[in-house]
Amino acid sequence: MVLDPPPDEALRWVERIAKYCADQDGVPLIAGRILGWLTIAVPAEQSATQIAAAIGASRASLTTNLRLLDSVGFVTQLTHPGERTVYYRVDDGAWARVVRRQVASLAALGEILQDGTDLVRGSPEGAARMRVANEVFAWLADVFAHAPPMPGETRTAGRAAPEEPS
Amino acid sequence: MVLDPPPDEALRWVERIAKYCADQDGVPLIAGRILGWLTIAVPAEQSATQIAAAIGASRASLTTNLRLLDSVGFVTQLTHPGERTVYYRVDDGAWARVVRRQVASLAALGEILQDGTDLVRGSPEGAARMRVANEVFAWLADVFAHAPPMPGETRTAGRAAPEEPS
DNA sequence: AAGCTGGTTCAGTACTGACTGAAATCACGA
DNA sequence: TCGTGATTTCAGTCAGTACTGAACCAGCTT
Structure with a gap:
């Protein structure tokens, strides 16, 4: 050929x-x-x-x-x-997966920052700084929680980025 | 010290x-x-x-x-x-900027895919494949378009991720 | 002026990881 | 069983780049 x-x-x-x-x-x-x-x-x-x-x-x-x-x-x-x-x-869902990966990655970062909250307990100034950071990720999670389902997605996906099993 | x-x-x-x-x-x-x-x-x-x-x-x-x-x-x-x-x-907005960067990056990818639409014109099968991909990014843009403003954001940000000038 | 002290620049080192050519392996047909 | 084409593995090369030590520069202090 x-x-x-x-x-x-x-x-x-x-x-x-x-x-x-x-x-x-x-x-x-x-x-x-x-x-x-x-x-x-x-x-x-x-x-x-x-x-x-x-x-x-x-x-x-x-x-x-x-x-x-x-x-x-x-x-x-x-x-x-x-x-x-x-x-x-x-794969038909390849690009969707790219998007989901990125979003999931951000969600993971949010988790890490969340975990850091304990480290600044004891300093009101540090706690405030950390709260600002966490608010952004809370906002992000919220945005996707209330978003319509992604095309090709079955459920409304309460959490950010569920990966289907292989 | x-x-x-x-x-x-x-x-x-x-x-x-x-x-x-x-x-x-x-x-x-x-x-x-x-x-x-x-x-x-x-x-x-x-x-x-x-x-x-x-x-x-x-x-x-x-x-x-x-x-x-x-x-x-x-x-x-x-x-x-x-x-x-x-x-x-x-910076107070550092982590917000991280999020915005990622989102902007996805938007850019969406643009690229959009541009690829012309390349598969002529093949209905290819066009369909491309449409599936583009729908995902359209969905993403839509999600952020209708999202509440990010904490620390002034406007409701119709487009994905405007960067404030230096 | 001499001596600190904080900051920057530069050249060299080490490392990571993508990419390849060639050898090895596999699967099938004769 | 052999041969042949497709595929995989492997070792080596190469490029990019993070990181550092050491030299260098600019103000302040005495």
């Missing part, structure tokens, strides 16, 4: 996504590229070799990063009968 | 904060320690030397990282008349 090389415009876009992933999320650059590419790839199913060609990375890197993306559920594998090749496609 | 060494409990907590900053935000470990320490330090004003002693880092590192924290407005400098020493304290 001849792969038509992806247009420059697409590659630039993929690069933006990859940069975001690398800078903001700590995801390896190549993993970001894969994610970006699979998001706009047609057809959605792409073999590792195809992806490697599209984004210009080695097969070895593909193995590593596809496994990473798979382990966090950002891509799903699928195979066709009579074929040995494994195809990958971006 | 004799500095009483910070209790173990406090140091452990500072370390948790630092770890969060380093892992989730890409902030240098020491900067995270400074931020954590200043959050629970009593008194709130601490000199670079004091901080260095408390978290066990070199003065040089303090210079670098205090400047970093200052440049993003997480700490503020203050001086006392008749003294040369510069004192630092955590």
